[in-house]
Amino acid sequence: MNISKIRSALYKISRILGDINAAKKGTAGKRIGRRAAGKITGKGLKKLFK
Template identity: 70%
Template sequence: MKLNKIRSALYKSARILGDVNAAKNGTIGKRIARRAVGKATGKLMGKLFK
């Protein structure tokens, strides 16, 4: 297995564990909002430094 596949699997599992933890703590709404803001910021930064 290549290193990129391992890294991708680890990040996916971390994201799922974060979702489970947020659901357990009752903060899933905040997590979804922050993820959306982070995704939009990442796209914007990508366009700026392209």
């Protein structure tokens, strides 16, 4: 396995753990909204700097 695959797997695991933690706290809605906003912002910045 190369480092990029390991890093990718770790990020996926941490995202899942964050989702579980948010569900336990009852803040899953906020988390979903922030992730959606982050994706939109990232796409906009990608187009801006492309």
